[in-house]
Amino acid sequence: MWALRRAGNPLRVRAQQVVSARGCASLEVLLNADAKDVEEHHEGNCQKACCCCKPKLPAFRLSFSSSRIALGRSFSSQAGASSGNKDDLLEDGFSDLEVPPEADKKDASLTSEDSSDEDAADEIGLPDVDADAKPEKEHMNRVSDSILLKAMLETPRHEVTKALEKWANDGNVLDRGELFFVLLNLRKRRWFGKALQLLEWVEESKLLEFVERDYASRVDLTAKVYGLxxxxxxxxxxxxxxxxxIVYRTLLANCVQEANVNKAEKVFNRMKDLGFQPTIFSFNQLLLLYKRVDKKKITDVLAMMEKENVKPSLFSYKLLVDAKGTSRDIEGMEKVIEQMETEGVEPDLTFKATAARHYIFDGQREKAEALLESMEGDDINTNRAACKILLPLYAFLGKNDDVERIWKVCKDNTRLDECHSAIQAFGTLGDVEKAEEVFENMFLRWKTLSSKYYNAMLKVYANQNLLDKGKELAKRMDENHIKFGNTTLDALVKLYVDAGEVEKADSLLHKLSQKHRIRPQYSSYLMLLDCYSKKGDVHNSERVFHKLRQIGYTGRIRQYQLLLHAYLHAKAPAYGFKERMKADNIFPNNAVATLITATDPFVKKKSISDLLD
Structure with missing residues (x-):
């Protein structure tokens, strides 16, 4: 199934460190001011209340080294081996999508950054980290009465230690079950800083005897708050x-989350050197990493799994199917499914949804519809779990009636995740009023909503190019004290980019990421880079490219491709670009090699139209 091809050895890359930055302007200023005015507001000696607090970003320290892992072969099925330039053009960048490429440029694949917190936890094995600490059901039922949880939720971050000491002095006793549940609630809210402070205090106070899973949990939180x-x-x-x-695989998972290829490979090799038997979790992390940044190396992971006699799990097959689908190798995807069935691994709803999604994007409607029908079962009313998955898929097919039919099953006793899917579905169909109706009705049942649901509505406005509505919703989030995350920021960037206000989008990305101390998504910078490259704006393209590398987004070829497009559109020479890529341990595919030739001042040029075609 998998064809193998040798590739070059990685080169050593110099380590980088992101410099901390400070945020200033309020959201009101940022949304309404021109980009130039925002810069003046930031650079001037502003004494407004919104500017007095200047939180410092945690530094992302990335340590690079040459890898000893033997992962240098290509990933392509025999059936798809002739795809040539098509696969090269799709490699990396926007390939990992759950929505059509023309609909959304965000990586929303199996491990979307906008997924639920539980999904994010599953991705890096956090439930395993605290598996031994899970409380009994009786304790879970009285978690709302937890004095410790209440203290952690209400206490400002800078007073957490004082609050914990007061809690202990009041005679409260900590048990492992309560610790687990408080940590779980903090993780769900993505309050990793508070969760880390709690674990640090527990360890230093010696209230509990730490076991490996406790140490692993602290490793995970430390990576999230302070970096690898x-x-x-x-x-x-x-x-x-x-x-x-468990400790090292937790570090490996965080390296994968950062898409830090060199570091992940180094940690994997370290685990082998220490004599740890490779597990399916660790191999899945490598599959997840290479699905995102270098699909050619997936074959080598599979070869290692076979050598170590480690059988693929359902999640392994999900990653392989998604990798094949995003490369538009549907025949190869179907062979993976056949192999899975031969091994007796049963697909679940999300697996079927992944396959159906790729059938839809490839234009194979009949296969997609047959798969969706099987997902519904005999009676959708008794298969409620499928509703949230079916809603966006039917929307991608443009089947309004089916979306309404599925939503009718849910609407009288709806659940949060179903509302989220309905907002996405109606937004995809262009029915903004219906999406707004679902969103507003949620407040009738739930007093407050997390940023996840605001973000879904914000994306609807962005996709429909409704700038004013998007701005109003962002202000509403700010007034309601809804936490701004990188998904919100990504939606705002898209909102302004699609409205043609690239400079404003750039300014917002810079200011809000500082103000809220968040690391923007890869796709946010790529949207800017794409716009600047089309304009032939080499200066701003290089600036965005540098920022991508500075905060740790390395190892992806798409950003190099867009930067070369900037030079091409500007009719400017890109001196030594091939050497730059080699220094970053990136090797050009066919599409990028063509662009390098086109921007090399010492090579005879083709016409720009030929090169862009």
Whole structure:
């Protein structure tokens, strides 16, 4: 099924560190001011209340080194081996999509950054980290009475330690079950800083005897709050008896989340050197990483799994199907499914949804509709779990009646995730009023909503180019004290980019990421880079490209391709570009090699129209 081809060895890359930045302008100023005015507001000696607090971003320290792992072969099925330039053009960048490429440029694949917190936890094995600490059902039922949880939710971050000491002095006793549940609630709210402070306090106070899973949980939170470098430093302080496979696989998962290829490979090799038996979790992390950044290396992971006699899990097959689908290799995708069936692995709803999604994007409507019909079952009313998955898929097919039919099953006793899917579905169909109706009705049942649901509505406005409505919703989020995350920021960038206000989008990305201390998504910068490259704006393209590398988005070829497009449109030479890529351990595919030739001043040029075609 998988064809193999040798590739070059990686080169050593110089380490980088992101410099901390400070935020200033209020959302009101940022949304309404021109880009130039925002810069003046930021650079001037502003004394407004919105500017007095200047939180500092955590530094993302990325340590690069040459890899000893033998992963240098290509990933392509025999059936799809002749796809040539088509696959090259699709490699990396916008390939990992759950929505049509023309609809949304965001990576929303199996491990979307906009997925639920539970999904994010599953991706890096957090439930496993605290598996031994899970409380009994009786304790879970009285979590709302937890004094510790209430204290953690209500206390400002800078007063957490004082609040914890007061809690202990009041005679409260900490048990492992309550610790797990408080951490779980903080993680759900993505309050990783508070969760880390709690674990640090528990360890230093010696209220509980830490086991490996507790140390692994702290490694995970340290990586999220302070970066991979600090997480590695903490691992060295863990007692040797508790520095096991779970600790290192947690670090591996965070390397994958950062898409830091060199670091992930280094950690994987370190685990092998320490004598840890490779697990399906670790192999799945590599599959997840290479699905995102270099599909050619997936074959080598599969070869290692076979050598170590590790059988693929359902999640492994999900990743392989998604990788084949995003490469538009539907025949190869179907062979993966056949292999899975041969191995006796049963597909679940999300697996079927992934396959159906790729059939839709490939124009194979009959296969997609047959799969959706099987997902519904005999009676959708008794198969409620399928509704939230079916709604956006029927919308992608343009089947209004089916979307209304599925929503009718849910609307009288709706659930949060079904509302989220309905907003997406009606937005895809262009029915903004219906999406707004679903969104507003949610407030009749739930007093407050998380940013996830505001973001879904914000994306509807962005996709429909409704700038004013998007701005009003963003202001509403700010007034309601809804947390701004990188998904919200991504939607705002898209909102302004699609409205033709690229400079304003650029300014918002810079200011809001500082103000809310968040690391923007890869797709946010790519939208800017794409716009600047089309304008032939080399200066701003290089600036955005540098920012991508500065905050750790390395190892992806799409950003190099867009930067070359900027030089091409500007009719400017890109001196030494091939050498730049080699220094970053990136090797050009056919499409990028053509662009390098086109922008090389020492090579005879073709016409720009030929090159763009």
């Amino acid at each position: 470098h600090k997480a590695e430093q903490y691992i060295e302080k863990i007692p040797a008896a508790h520095r096991g496979e």
